[in-house]
Amino acid sequence: MIFSHDVVIVGAGGSGLMAALYAKEGGADVAVISKLHPLRSHTGAAQGGIGAALGNEEEDHWLWHAFDTVKGSDYLGDQDAIEIMCQDAPRTIIELEHYGVPFSRNKEGKIAQRRFGGHTRNFGEAPVRRACHAADRTGHAILHTLYDQCVKNQVRFYDEFQALDLIMTPEGVCCGVVAYELLTGEIHVFHAKMVCLATGGYGRVYKTTSNAHASTGDGMAIVLRSGLPLEDMEFVQFHPTGLYRLGILVTEGARGEGGILLNDKGERFMERYAPTVKDLAPRDLVSQCIYKEIREGRGINGKDYVYLDLRHVGREVIETKLPEIATFCRTYLGIDPVKEPIPVAPTCHYAMGGIPTNYDGQVERAGRGSIVPGLYAVGECACVSVHGANRLGTNSLVDLVVFGRRAGIHMAETLRKEGRKKEPLPDNPDRRVREMLEDILGRTRGEPVAVVRSDLQQTMMDNVSVFRNEETLTTALDDLKQIRERAKRVVVRDKSKRFNTELMDAVELGFLVDLSEVITRSALNRTESRGAHSREDYPKRDDENWLKHTLIYREGEDSYRFDYKPVTITRFQPKERKY
Amino acid sequence: MKVKVKIKRFNPETDAEPHWETYEVDADPMDSALSLLLHIKWHIDGSLTFRKSCGHGICGSDAMKINGENRLACSVLVKDLVKGEGDTITFEPLPTAPVIKDLVIDQSRFFEKYRAVKPWLITRTPPPERERLQSPEEFALIEDATKCIMCGACTHACPSTWADPEYLGPAALLKAYRYTFDSRDEGADERLPVVDSREGLWKCYTIFNCNEACPKEIDISRWLSALKRRAVMEVAAR
Ligand SMILES: Cc1cc2nc3c(=O)[nH]c(=O)nc-3n(C[C@H](O)[C@H](O)[C@H](O)COP(=O)(O)OP(=O)(O)OC[C@H]3O[C@@H](n4cnc5c(N)ncnc54)[C@H](O)[C@@H]3O)c2cc1C
């Protein structure tokens, strides 16, 4: 079938719903297609908070927030975009509150705020309470409220429709998407004046991750396949505190509430590495420190984890401020965080890189000002770039709501002002998708998806995680070459049209392979260490050569091209990063 | 340990009737029930179909009937489902809803009921510059209800739903409670008539099945009772 709407948003997490809501309120005809029911989106898993200089608990300023974000990004974040985000954050949070988000409250009845890694008072002096939260289910509270509001505003939802390709005119204007309907197995064309990708992250590239099974980076891979670039893909955030072996996240809010990290000797090792902010140093640093402790034999019992100790925080705070975390520990590890320390290790958490956009969400084709008409991207799949080389905790949710809102408003306003017509659809817009699915379904002999996927995740975990060097990265590329060939031959046993999740698993494996390739190549290309990209063979930050964004293009099966984009600096000149 | 995993399977495209299939799986007692299903899908039979996403009890995708009780597959562990080696764990789709395939049910009715209760904050007074104030005590009234992940375990465990498919059911009613008791909400007069109806609150006989089914341990019956009292008061005041 061909569906037709002014605006088609792909993805129904916080960023997609925010864009949908504001575009709809701005008068546009909006449809949201999502491979999961919107409430199942991974935004619902966000725990700890959303940062904004509301100053409800103590003095705070958006400029302090901006400074922390720039410093946290290891000076790779674009400062114009960061200023917009930090200035827009307070009013956007107030709008969320007005929409009904059930935030936790302080005694005065205002939105409660707590400490989080890397967020400080007065340009780095001491931790500040900036993270607005709804206990440790902040994302859940925001996601559900936004969905309720979209339902109220009669946004059209296509649930369990998976977008698999973009439709571009020969002139390079985006005029729709091709989507697979899970229930019926039909391939549909969505014809649109504007498409906005909001498909989230790709944590499933790695073996250990806090991300959902659905976080397979679809939007980014589709963009790459359309000949458009991805930005800063070498920057992958590993969150320091995933539950050991499971990867399930323990929010930084746990350390914000007073939790500390301990090594096998019972030493609070972060005091050594970050004397000012200690356990509340940014994630790149804390994850690297944990790996160092483990490598130097100070993991618990010599193993590959450390302890997160909440015992002194006390039952009251744990039960009221971190109830979900307490439940995870009890359910999955059988331990009580009130009485026992929690075994933790770094877990793949967040994609700093993604689809390059300007701060209205418009996708860029080659550096600043080169817009792809009709195409937007928001949320974790986009790279504005406000997070640069390392995202601060609470800044993703802010990014989703601030830039989701801006993109929604921009789309509606552009439609109003320009009264834009739909570009005619090219011939056979769904040909690529049909061929891809027929090819997969036609195979009768080969490996199952899961076997190949797990080899992929293993090599990425071993070779392209917290620490990298030329040798590990080259090993990964060699492995990926074989994995790519195997992925082309995987077999699905389910041949039915109805709710064929195995078929989508096979498609997603293809996306994961593509993304692994660009992550690894970008990491090999950047011969310095910055933020989450830590090259053992190039341990220093190199501003002279590398204070720039990477753009990677795929030009053929095995051929890639790099380009670069300068970092925008407004107020804060790069300095050495100390905490 | 070895366990037997018995699953009720049904693909309406090819099967006339549902049937049971049993798989033998090596499991760790600390594995979740979801990981058993994943193991089967990934390594034994790729056509086994179920929903899942977050893997830790927050997205609400994988409510199903496990050993006869409605639960989230990702939030219950093997050790709590078997007594010993070789025991059987059974998986079925949530009862009463049409089955799409295997453990996947059609939730469109469930979400229609949710939409019916006007599940959003209704305000009439213009918003202040800053946030609407809400005391911690006022917040405490709704906090439990805001934990709902819309998994459907409660509604599909409720005898009133089984008897009358039109009944709004605990999940939708809880959502009505969550907004009606939000100190910022001014829409009780719009929302209460929907729930104060034959297919609404009065079909709740406080049987507590919902409480028992809820993976988030929400005290649903308590909040629905409060909503009933409120509805009665509103009528009396009118
Ligand atoms: C455990 C955890 C805790 C976190 N805690 C915090 C926190 O406290 N503070 C913070 O700021 N950040 C936090 N984050 C990060 C933050 O939650 C995410 O970055 C953010 O929610 C991503 O939102 P999104 O809108 O970009 O995408 P998601 O919420 O991931 O949604 C993606 C959407 O796209 C849809 N989709 C994907 N592919 C397709 C396709 N091909 N076709 C159609 N639809 C598709 C999905 O169905 C889904 O609706 C946390 C992340 C995790 C994993």
Ligand code: SF4
């Ligand atoms: S109340 Fe509990 S059981 Fe019912 S839908 Fe919500 S989370 Fe699920």
Ligand code: FES
């Ligand atoms: S997979 Fe998300 S609740 Fe179980």
